Amino acid sequence: SVLGAAAGYLVGLGLWSAVDQLFFTYIPGFSPDKFEYVTELYERWNFWIVFVAAFTPIPYKVITITAGVCAINFPMFLIASIVGRAARFVLVSYLLHKFGEPIHDFIDRRFNLVTLAFTILLIGGFLVLRFVGH
Secondary structure: OHHHHHHHHHHHHHHHHHHHHHHHHHOOOOOHHHHHHHHHHHHHHHHHHHHHHHHOOOOHHHHHHHHHHOOOOHHHHHHHHHHHHHHHHHHHHHHHHHHOOHHHHHHHHHHHHHHHHHHHHHHHHHHHHHHHOO
């Protein structure tokens, strides 16, 4: 999974330099200013963007390619990918080991929703602590 993420990063890194002007020309509303804004978000939150996408059902491939396009710190990208993917796979393995076959249907039907809800609550909790604490 992480090797695939690294490949996605490299695709984004190489592809962008070859076709960047096509995006600005043919995608309505996409401008160099908006690209710079997204790049700044990736630079500021690089670990967390990649980690959240690796752990949740957010389209991870899109995030890995975009990380390459934005040329974020590659070692940080790899660490976030390893931690996020490992956490997801370990959690699924633990649930299957602990609860056996009965949990399999739950994982197939609702695991993505549960991980997304958990991530939203986690981020929301940090935001509440940040703004209430000041």
